[in-house]
Amino acid sequence: MKGLIKKEILVFTSSSAFYLLIIIASFLIGSSFITSIDLYSKASVAALKDPIYARSFEPVPGVFVPAFGGFYLVFSLLLPFAVIPMISREFEYNTISLLPQLGYGMGKILIQKFFVSLGYVLLTLSLSTLAIIFWITVGGHVAWAEMALLLAGYVLYGILVISISFASASILKSTSSASILALTIVLSSWVLDFMKDATASPLILYLSKFTFTSLLRVFEKGIFSAGVLVKLAILSGTFLVIAYFMMEFFKRKNALRATLTLIIGLILLFASGFIGYRADITESYRNSFPPAVRSALGKLPPLEIDIHLRKSDSRLVDYRREFLDRLLLVKRDVKVVFPDSGTYGLFVYRVKNNSTWISDSTFSNSPEEAFSIISTLSGIKIPQPDVTDYPGYPLVVERERLWYLKFVYYLLLPLLGLAIWIKRRIP
Amino acid sequence: MGGDGEAIAPHFFSYMQIKNISLKIGPVQVLRNVSFQIPEGTISAIVGPNGAGKSTLLKVISGFLQPDTGEVILDGVSNPGFYERLKLISYLPETVEMYPELRVREFVEFVENSTRVKSSHLISWLGIEDVWDKRISHLSKGYKQRLKLYFALHRRTKYALLDEPFDGFDPLQIRKISELIRKMQDEGRNFLLTIHNLSYAEKICDYIIILRGGEVVTSGYVDELKEKFGSPDLEGVFIKAIA
Numbered sequence: 248m249k250g251l252i253k254k255e256i257l258v259f260t261s262s263s264a265f266y267l268l269i270i271i272a273s274f275l276i277g278s279s280f281i282t283s284i285d286l287y288s289k290a291s292v293a294a295l296k297d298p299i300y301a302r303s304f305e306p307v308p309g310v311f312v313p314a315f316g317g318f319y320l321v322f323s324l325l326l327p328f329a330v331i332p333m334i335s336r337e338f339e340y341n342t343i344s345l346l347p348q349l350g351y352g353m354g355k356i357l358i359q360k361f362f363v364s365l366g367y368v369l370l371t372l373s374l375s376t377l378a379i380i381f382w383i384t385v386g387g388h389v390a391w392a393e394m395a396l397l398l399a400g401y402v403l404y405g406i407l408v409i410s411i412s413f414a415s416a417s418i419l420k421s422t423s424s425a426s427i428l429a430l431t432i433v434l435s436s437w438v439l440d441f442m443k444d445a446t447a448s449p450l451i452l453y454l455s456k457f458t459f460t461s462l463l464r465v466f467e468k469g470i471f472s473a474g475v476l477v478k479l480a481i482l483s484g485t486f487l488v489i490a491y492f493m494m495e496f497f498k499r500k501n502a503l504r505a506t507l508t509l510i511i512g513l514i515l516l517f518a519s520g521f522i523g524y525r526a527d528i529t530e531s532y533r534n535s536f537p538p539a540v541r542s543a544l545g546k547l548p549p550l551e552i553d554i555h556l557r558k559s560d561s562r563l564v565d566y567r568r569e570f571l572d573r574l575l576l577v578k579r580d581v582k583v584v585f586p587d588s589g590t591y592g593l594f595v596y597r598v599k600n601n602s603t604w605i606s607d608s609t610f611s612n613s614p615e616e617a618f619s620i621i622s623t624l625s626g627i628k629i630p631q632p633d634v635t636d637y638p639g640y641p642l643v644v645e646r647e648r649l650w651y652l653k654f655v656y657y658l659l660l661p662l663l664g665l666a667i668w669i670k671r672r673i674p
Numbered sequence: 675m676g677g678d679g680e681a682i683a684p685h686f687f688s689y690m691q692i693k694n695i696s697l698k699i700g701p702v703q704v705l706r707n708v709s710f711q712i713p714e715g716t717i718s719a720i721v722g723p724n725g726a727g728k729s730t731l732l733k734v735i736s737g738f739l740q741p742d743t744g745e746v747i748l749d750g751v752s753n754p755g756f757y758e759r760l761k762l763i764s765y766l767p768e769t770v771e772m773y774p775e776l777r778v779r780e781f782v783e784f785v786e787n788s789t790r791v792k793s794s795h796l797i798s799w800l801g802i803e804d805v806w807d808k809r810i811s812h813l814s815k816g817y818k819q820r821l822k823l824y825f826a827l828h829r830r831t832k833y834a835l836l837d838e839p840f841d842g843f844d845p846l847q848i849r850k851i852s853e854l855i856r857k858m859q860d861e862g863r864n865f866l867l868t869i870h871n872l873s874y875a876e877k878i879c880d881y882i883i884i885l886r887g888g889e890v891v892t893s894g895y896v897d898e899l900k901e902k903f904g905s906p907d908l909e910g911v912f913i914k915a916i917a
Binding site: 249250251253254257258261262339340341342344345347348349350351352496497674 | 737738739740756757760763764765767769770771772773774775776780783784785786787788789808809811812825829
């Protein structure tokens with residue numbers, strides 16, 4: 248195993264794609280960080296004088312999530328080109344027929360290649376370390392739990408792209424064809440995600456729940472979702488098992504096994520929709536409600552909400568964002584129904600109080616109105632949701648200090664990558 | 675002798691038997707009911723015109739391709755499993771590019787760390803040390819071929835299946851490699867080669883299988899075949915056999 252992993256590292260670090268990706272990533276990540284910090288800084292000027300306005304300044308969504316968009320581009324568009332040759336070259340050079348003679352089964356080969364690729368994803372993500380250090384050095388605040396979740400999301404996304412790339416490479420056994428297939432899969436998911444905002448098609452809306460971007464977005468929001476975690480694990484696992492079967496030598500049986508794996512993977516993926524555990528791990532509870540509200544909501548008796556709105560109605564979109572999605576994150580047993588009949592625009596709240604259902608309704612979609620009705624029906628006092636202890640962390644960084652980041656990301660890291668690349672290319 | 679069902683000579687102890695192997699790839703019947711036996715301790719060669727199925731047959735014997743029908747019997751075991759088979763067999767495909775990104779030293783270390791077998795004598799014999807720190811992509815065709823042979827020979831398996839092992843060598847190198855193979859044969863190793871050049875096959879090999887259109891035309895010791903076909907050399911045998 249030691250021999251194989253050393254070989255994998257040596258071969259991988261000899262490829263041009265390895266260094267090219269790191270160099271491009273350095274520019275992209277650096278540019279994203281510098282832009283994000285600059286914009287956050289400019290907006291912070293006013294917030295420093297206004298404590299209420301300051302509450303909306305959160306460094307993770309304000310700086311790090313936009314900056315990590317660079318990793319999203321790198322992983323989606325470039326990572327397949329770097330990792331696909333790890334498998335496709337074995338077939339193109341026919342070295343795949345040598346490895347079993349050295350005692351390596353396809354499982355071992357795949358695992359070693361997977362771990363080397365994972366190391367590469369971690370190395371790429373480590374490019375953010377310098378920006379994080381810079382942020383702390385200039386007095387910036389970091390919500391570590393949220394930050395760790397964001398990084399974990401990108402690691403899982405990287406694993407998914409690796410798995411797709413490996414499956415493509417083992418199916419097509421050619422670097423160029425496999426790159427086209429892997430990019431098609433990744434970009435199709437991307438396109439589907441865009442389409443959901445421009446269509447009313449129920450099928451596209453349903454499928455868009457499973458796009459890679461939408462799964463990653465949950466991590467970016469600062470929500471830990473067991474369902475998303477399981478979905479990503481199923482997707483990655485399915486692609487890796489397909490890669491394993493398609494790497495084996497006896498093709499007829501393996502194509503059948505790979506097809507069965509895909510079917511089982513899809514069934515598991517759709518079944519995983521029932522895993523509902525989610526937790527808001529942001530410091531500001533921006534996805535749910537402050538602790539006092541959460542505590543009151545936890546004491547509520549069974550609650551049902553009838554919403555007489557089309558799912559595409561903008562009032563519903565606001566209602567979901569400001570109230571319903573937050574409520575469901577805290578109280579998962581709330582039953583939400585979209586009845587076909589009734590007065591359009593009406594929200595009906597029903598609470599089971601002493602084994603009797605009592606209800607009230609409103610045309611307002613405001614959270615305050617909803618809390619007021621629920622509070623009256625249940626008899627439980629719910630504090631106003633906008634009352635929060637979160638102070639916010641605005642920060643003004645002088646533009647001159649950004650030269651440090653420019654030097655590191657635009658010059659030092661690319662030059663370092665280039666130097667190692669040239670050294671590895673010496674005959 | 676071989677696929678035509680002739681009696682086996684008394685001195686003939688078969689270590690490898692191929693029985694009724696057939697393989698169709700897409701619409702093409704690549705191997706048709708191929709049967710032959712190879713005597714113990716020989717250097718054997720499969721010869722035949724282009725497209726005869728020589729390389730495919732080696733792939734089937736080494737387990738990299740599954741035949742539609744038939745048996746490969748090694749040491750009395752019928753159709754041993756893929757990985758069990760590879761414990762007995764070293765297989766060198768004709769078309770293989772040995773990790774061009776690696777240096778020769780790195781490749782040798784990889785092979786030796788994986789198999790835990792040191793082959794310094796083999797490395798010296800093949801002259802690989804001369805290019806020790808060179809990247810494989812920068813080696814000449816001859817050195818690349820030596821590296822392939824190093825891979826195929828270093829594990830000291832009982833059987834070595836080499837597909838066109840002399841491709842890229844000059845006559846002097848072929849003589850040297852032939853000596854090496856002979857020496858290994860004396861140590862109890864068995865070789866099955868595919869060779870395009872019949873004069874080399876005649877010099878190096880003891881036993882010949884002639885293949886045409888995926889079928890065994892004839893097989894036997896070189897002298898027996900010459901006598902059978904009334905030809906002074908293997909080339910004459912080959913021409914008469916496939917005519």
